Amino acid sequence: MLAGLTEAVLVTGPVHPGGEEIVHAANPAAARLLPGLVVGTVVADAGYDALTDALVRARPGFEAEIDGRVLAARAVRLDEDGAVVDALTCWYLRDVTEERRGSASLVRAQARAQFLAEAGRALHGVLHLDRTLRTAVSLAAGVLAPTVLVMLADGSDTVRWARADGGESRPHTGELTRTALRSAPRLHEALVGRAPVDPWVTVELAELPVWNERPAGEVVVVPVPGALVQGVLVLVGPAADADALPLGEEYAVRVGTALSAAALYREQAHLGHVLQASLEPPPLPSDTAGGLLVGSAYRPARESLRVGGDFYEVLPRTDAGRTPFLLGDVCGKGIEAAVLSGRVRQSLHALRLVEQDPATLLRLLNVALLDAADLDAPGTPGAAVAMPRFATMVLGDAAGLPDGGSRLRLATGGHPPPYVLRADGRVEEVDVAGSLVGALRDAEVGAAEVVLAPGDTCLLYSDGVTEARGGPTGRDFYGEERLEAALAGCVGAPPQVICERVLQLLGGWLGGRDHDDVALLALQAPTGRRA
């Protein structure tokens, strides 16, 4: 009856009640799986420990590797239904070798996919070339191989490398010069993607000063492809399993994309930096006319940019013994506004060579901006970006007076009038007004003179201060009144402190809300003692 079953069936039972377990029956399928079992012999003598153990402990089944096959067995006690002889056990056996092997490789494949996904996330979170390189070796060391090295050619004269030795916390990094690479011509070709990796590369690699100790054991070199940068991934030491090489290749592709993205970002960031540095407010000079003290504060609207449409500068003392200064606001925000503010400052630098009077300077600047705007007229490339064209500003210069005070000449176009904080705490608004700069050919320029006695301060500010919306309701302007009160509270403070104090009060008023660019410039006639 059992002989016809394809499923392996085995019946065991005690030779007499309480006696040793013997084989009562085994169909041909069972005999194939467990050839050591002979009907009528003692089960334990066949030496199948898993079966013996399951019998002794009356287990419901077992799974074990026997003669290179994985067997799964299910036990059914025939006495349980009360029908048959006492204490017989029927074993249904199944060969599950293929199933188990399949799921083990599935587990490995899942682990690989997870490693690659996590590596992708970690690699792409970094846009810095050196950090990406270090991350690339740290992630792979101990997973792909005990020691992992990545070498990178980025078109420059040197090759960067990073190596991680599994178990160490920090990767090692370094640079190889072209001279150092002369001893490794095959590697160099492979690095720049001109030749495939061949066995010589491995030999050359071993000689390079990139190792703590010479690589022992297996060395696998995988090319790292990339649009902007190329390199090689080197795996040293016994591989974890047979899939290590394809996994290494997959990994190298991800490393290549991440490195190329980082290299591209580096180029763009450099470009941005150079432009930004030329647009940032220049540092304040220490050599000023009559020892005039200056302070400033600046908060662009888009803070990750660090530049904006407000601008200010104080120039070093001229040959005529004057300190020129400027604070203005381009109509617009962000990088476009910053570009125009740069144009305004450069134009003024040039115009100052021929003219020093602030009001005349401002009239000339007005014409210069209008002429430049005509050049930007629609039809010229780049006109798709609406460039801001107008600006408001206060510009002027300061000359020291014999009593230690300072005489300021001011010219303004469309800008909020400056304040003067007297040493005794009075706050006065300078009565000066003019029209927008860069809008009309016959613009009106306001001019005024202010005398600062020792300890008096003149504050120039942009409308980002007074028009900051905030306060208890979140909708009110900061306004002139609050600014005047803030200034009055700053008696005795040096100009830098005045600017920072106003900026801090403004920060409290805004309560974290968005704001326009804010710029402050304070000029103070020195008292006897500096503070």
Place this chain on the structure above:
Amino acid sequence: MTAPTTSTTTLRAEYLDRLAASDEEGAIAVALTALDAGLDVEDVLLDVVAGAQREVGERWAAGTWTVVQEHIATHISERVVSAVTRHRPADPPTGVGRIAVACLDGEWHALPARLLAEVLARHGWEVTFLGSSVPAAQLAVHLHETGPDVVAVSSSLPSRLPAARRMVEACRASGVPIVAGGAAFGPAGEWATAVGADGWAPDARAAAALLAGTLPRRDDGRVDDASREEESLLRTRRPELVAWLAARVRAGYGTDPLSDDQLTDDLGHLVDFLAAAVYVDDPGLLARFVRWVGTVAVPGGLTREELRPAVDDLAARLADSPRTATLLRSEPVQEACSGTGVA
């Protein structure tokens, strides 16, 4: 003239006198003379300058110094730090690593972070000081551009903790560990853990020691969906809550309570600290603020007697936000309002 002293207690008192007199040159002279007498740069910066600045903060809180006097003192101390570093420049970096030091967004007191930067430079670090009030976006840009090994953030204001979390997230995205310091992160650094920072140090010396070892990667903190939701709701409702509280607290004064900037400032802080306490789910944070308000003497500001009604009104008005309401009614906060409990 007697021999120059190297006693930091004596020097701190002399230095504080110069700050009180708004005497920049005098303050610089105290620091440089101490250096020439053999005192270590770190001791001058941390025990004399930072020590005196702590005293300045206490004088402001006690109402004996105005906020502008405090600003002037801080300004002078900034100049002193520059003078000290010019006088004794740090040696070139020794290769221990590169670190970015930044103040949290909204933290305008840069001096403690600047002192930390100076101290770390003297421990061999290559330091980039990003300055006061650094938005998380700016930090992220810096991480991509310069790839530091570690980031250190500083703040004295617990109300900036949500900003700290944004910085932690920027660092996690780039895989850079971040350490936190300053009073913002709690008396024992518990809120640094809450926002997921990888390490915490109470002062610059401890920070240098912490960074000299390897930083264990900590878990991701305990900022959860409820934290974000209720904190963001409080931030959105801040103007409305402040206006409503001002009217309740100073009802019957005859003046428009909204025109009282000092009161609305303080009520704004109350809402900010409440939001931060909700964010890290710790009533102790709000309780500390409430107790602190009770000890500060600022003319026109929120008084101790006005605190309990304000807190109770908030609890009633914010009943829809379970964590916020529970926190306002919690024992530590209620005790702080009555002026009992541990200071």
